[in-house]
Amino acid sequence: MLKPEEQQVFADLVTRLESADPDFRRRAARPPQRWAVIAVLLWSIAPICIVYGGWTGLIEAVLAGIYGTHLMQKRKKWAAAAESISASGRR
Structure with a gap:
């Protein structure tokens, strides 16, 4: 947990990032697509491992x-956290 002064520093950094790059919030809110791709590849390789690997x-x-x-669970948690952050940013 961050201390109050650290939270303020973090909030200032994020504010500066958002002012310098308007698409920052959108990119930060989107979970990386590679996690889903890697998960599907891992699930696809599993039967092959069983057949050929004993x-x-x-x-x-x-x-x-x-x-x-x-x-995939990590991706869902990321998306939920990003949604809560973007919802708090809209207020």
């Missing part, structure tokens, strides 16, 4: 599935 491939497939799920 028991080692099964372990790799489970890990790939778990990490893909983690990336």
